[in-house]
Amino acid sequence: MKTFFKLLVISFFISFSSCEQEEVITEDNINREVKDEKDECETAYAYGKLDEATCFIDDDDLNSNRWGWSIGPISAYHNQSYPIYQAAGGCNIENGEEIGTLTIVYESNYVLVDFVANEGYGFFETHLYVGNEKYPRKRNGQFTVAPGQYTESHNLGDGSLDDNYKIDDIDGGIYIIAHAVVCPFKKNVKS
Numbered sequence: 001m002k003t004f005f006k007l008l009v010i011s012f013f014i015s016f017s018s019c020e021q022e023e024v025i026t027e028d029n030i031n032r033e034v035k036d037e038k039d040e041c042e043t044a045y046a047y048g049k050l051d052e053a054t055c056f057i058d059d060d061d062l063n064s065n066r067w068g069w070s071i072g073p074i075s076a077y078h079n080q081s082y083p084i085y086q087a088a089g090g091c092n093i094e095n096g097e098e099i100g101t102l103t104i105v106y107e108s109n110y111v112l113v114d115f116v117a118n119e120g121y122g123f124f125e126t127h128l129y130v131g132n133e134k135y136p137r138k139r140n141g142q143f144t145v146a147p148g149q150y151t152e153s154h155n156l157g158d159g160s161l162d163d164n165y166k167i168d169d170i171d172g173g174i175y176i177i178a179h180a181v182v183c184p185f186k187k188n189v190k191s
Contacts, residue, residue: 073173122185
């Protein structure tokens with residue numbers, strides 16, 4: 001019976017994680033501090049300079065109505081920080097709000113990526129794509145920008161002011177997409 005249950009759970013996880021889905025935000029995160037009724041969780045993406053960033057909406061190779069950016073190509077021995085914007089629909093940063101910073105360090109065969117939230121915000125999920133193409137691909141070979149299809153992800157439960165990734169065995173020109181679910185946040189101090 002235990003083996004059957006384990007197989008059932010594994011099958012559910014595989015089928016659930018392989019589907020392209022929107023992120024689901026729950027309201028039971030105990031460290032979330034809602035400042036007023038208008039404040040709520042938002043989707044956020046790291047933004048590269050105009051010559052480094054490709055807006056999903058503007059890319060004819062993608063055919064997407066989602067906003068966000070692919071940063072790259074980036075070559076080895078790269079060390080740079082990028083702003084993270086929430087609610088910048090249509091890739092219009094004037095309508096969004098800068099809520100943090102993404103730092104990318106690309107050495108000869110690995111990449112370090114650090115999400116750091118500005119004061120008053122926290123990350124509840126992060127999703128990261130690192131690859132030699134602008135976007136990850138679905139099983140059918142088509143490009144996708146659905147965060148659930150990115151190569152890496154962390155569910156940060158009660159929220160966090162930062163999150164880190166180390167991706168090994170990387171070479172050549174790479175692209176990065178950094179997505180987060182960000183909410184108003186105040187870290188609780190335990191006594």
